[in-house]
Amino acid sequence: MSREVKFIKKIDWFSILLYFLLVGIGWINIYSASVTTASTGFLDMSELYGKQLVFIITSIFLIILILSIEAKFYERFSSIIYIAGLLSLIGVIIFGKNINGATSWYAIGGFTLQPSEFAKVTTVLALAKFLSDIQTNIYNFKHQLIAFAIILSPPLLIMLQPDAGSAMVYMAFFFVMYREGLPAIYLWIGLLLILLFIITLKLGYIITIVATLIIGLVCIFYFFRKQLKRKRQTSLAITSLVTAIMFILAVNYIFYNVFKQHHRDRFTLVLGLEKDPVKLEKMRKTFGFNTNQSEIAIGSGGFWGKGWLKGTRTRGDFVPAQDTDYIFTTVSEEWGFLGSAIVIFLFVVLLLRILNRAEQQKNKFSRVYGYSVAAILFFHFAINIGMVIGLFPTVGIPLPFFSYGGSGLWGFTILLFIFIKLDANRINEW
């Protein structure tokens, strides 16, 4: 068998099938959400669905390109690619085009390119390279810091655009770091801080501080009595307690003084902080409008959905950003519970598949890369759909393969297919 035939046999065709299914279903829904009576055909370039079709076709060329490049290329040039990614993020702040208050796009001729969509790929490459380096020891605090520096530089630059949603996605790397051996204490601290954040907002800072003090002191005196005789442990316990209280105060201060009203409102709505039903109704109708409308649209879909092109709320322009961040609303309205559940199922299967393949990699670079792909896609999927179905505050990030947009689609395509290339190469030890 020739090398090419072997390669084609080893490619994970199942993932590729899932990819094309999701992209295809996505396009059908973009078509439904953006078609107007003035449309002339599938390739009508004045309409979003026409442009998206072009993006999909170019993606196929991208795929062929990615698969035909030597697998080693990605590992070898990852540092350079990463730096290029950082430069593009710096460049966009200087030369970029401001759309809707965020300088996130390069305007080249007639169309725009969003570098933050590609920065994810470059960061994954760099992190995989660093973690797979034989000299890297994840238990070493200094190395942990370097890893975090790689992960956090792009989102810091993205925050300057500002595009908090895209920056938030980098939290996905936490899973990767944990998988690769980051001490569990980080996980617990992270969870504890999230918990404290929510409780502080829900119950007010005074109650939270008092409760934290009581629980903390009880723990110290009853569970660690013996160890407490040692000075170091005592000071550590007290330091933690003080830090926790400082954190609570900081949350309180930041929430009420640093956050803008519209940030606050999003949390207020999702955490159910508003008790007055009249005010709540008003909030739902104003800044909660997107989510409120989206929930109504989803609810109106029922089990079977209204059918393709029959989504009346989708078509009535009730839900904003219907083609991009809220595309899942269209799925739910027109294809009902059945269609939405299938889409969620497809995503979950794809994510598990990638995860599975990643775990099977003998090469650590490939494994970290694959794991990162799964984590990032999962974050997008979870935050986007969570927001659409009203479980998450409004955060503007796209649904992978679904949402309208060339940069997004290409970014996710590159991210996924580099892994497919690495995966197909795994027996061929380099």
Added chain:
Amino acid sequence: MRKLLLYFVIISVGVIYTGRLSYLQLFNDNVVATDLTNDSAIKTVYDYPQRGYVYDRNGVLLVANQPSYDVMVIPREVKEFDIPQFCKLLKITEEEYQKKIEKAKRYSWRIPSVFVAQMAKKDYAYLQEKMHRFKGFYIQKRSIRNYQTAVGANVLGSIAEVNNADLEKNPYYQSGELIGKTGIEKSYEDVLRGVKGVKYIQKDIHNKVLGSYKNGRHDTLAVNGRDIQITIDSKLQEYGEKLMINKRGGIVAIEPSSGEILALVTAPSYNPNLLVGRKRSKNYTKLHYDSINKPLYDRGLLAMYPPGSPFKTLNALVALQEEVITPQTTYTCRNGYIYGRSGRKMGCHCGSGKRNVVNGVAKSCNAYFANAYRQIISNYETPREGMNVWSNHIKSFGLGDYFDNDLSTGRKGRIPTGDYYTDSYFKHNKWHVLNTISNAIGQGQVEMTPIQLAHMTATIANRGHYFTPHIIKSIDGKPIENDHFTKPKYTTIDKEHFEPVIQGMHDVFSMKKGGTAKWLNVPGIEICGKTGTAENFAIIDSVRTQLTDHSIFVAFAPKDNPKIAIAVFVENGYYGARWAGKISSLMIEKYLKGEITLKAMEKLVLEKSLEDEYAKPLSGEPFTINE
């Protein structure tokens, strides 16, 4: 274990999201139901039920319905069409068209608003055939009022399109719907209105009707409004309004044994049919801005006047109850009551002499009641205390406060307390009972509305208990069961004290005893009454000017088992017996006999106009009063 975390999280999120979706899409019906009206894909069609009819106490139909047709518009659905032709059909100009469509757009692009309200039936028939040409417009049928009577506008009230405040207050209403604004239409809105039916109709993108939404699962049937019977006697009401033509004031008649309001007249009034249909807004504006006659102002319920001499009856009762006088106690009248160190005098026209409570009431002796009042208050250590006791007795009649009844409007009146004088009026504690002596004769700080006067009379007629005055008799043929209206309430005055006062009120009509209304007897009916003449003032060119006295009269009849208690108030009618007393007698005869034998008196009242009296203060020239 570390390897499993992300697996676990991915699967959990998948399960949670599917669960949430199933909640939103399969089990959560209200998200959809509450928002059907806002859904552009669903056309909401309302079916407005008939508003309940209104009958009088004798079963005479007062208010019925007639169909009305509104042209409605949904701005976002309006397509290009022949505007000039449309305007011609609707009989409006093209500028009006533009104004109306702008207004509708300002309200909402999606929700229908009224474009042309309440078209005539023949216009509707013609327009209906052509309506399909005008996309975004449709005709909504409603039912509006058809008054079978020309009187009682203040009682019956009217319905009108809801305004923004109504819409905000009550989510039931949609723009363009009708709501009771005044009178019983307001107070019995929920009963009369019924519940509109709603049909949801599914449309496709091209606005084509696909059929009933979800097989009519969310549709509701209209519930008809319920008919009500009110306590008004329409014949008495009509007669009262006739007597009050060219006069200002109010008549209130109450059945003492039930608290039912028999007549509620305000003058000047207007024909209720003026406020129906397309001409409503024009007429309403005219009535609303008539600041001289104020026809929309219900004087029977809202005008607070000093009650004048009829209030003496209450002072007599309190004095008897407080045991500061007995029926035998006499005071001497020296053409008035002289008091204070400087010898101030409150004049009296009863012709001097010894007065007891019976002829004190009959002759309306100011001196007698000044003495009695002073005794009541001085019976306590401080005037403040005494006044509080006095005030509590008076308030036990239900005065000085709202009735909390089923009339859509009302006033509290004022029964001052000792605390009021100390805290608000004098603002110190060193006042003397004589500072408030005017209360003895129903002037001073005491103020009452005509309905409160009638209610006071009914309570005296009942010898000490009362039923809260109300206007509803039955709903859908079922008599009311509201304890607030059907259970008697008791005053703090013992029953036996009423007899001498009622005897005095009876003697008011006695020729022999020289009562103040001796010329106003109705043959065959034992009437008890009390005249009143109240001084009043107006500010004319920033000078406080005294006007002709108000003519006041209260009465009940027959003396035993009274059937009617009445209060009449004629603004600037001079002394009580002059107009108010005559009107009382005529009303009583009309109600108890059904016909009038006092033809001369009737003729006099019907022909007399007080318009020249009302014109005096407006003339800008000096004028004389009480002539």
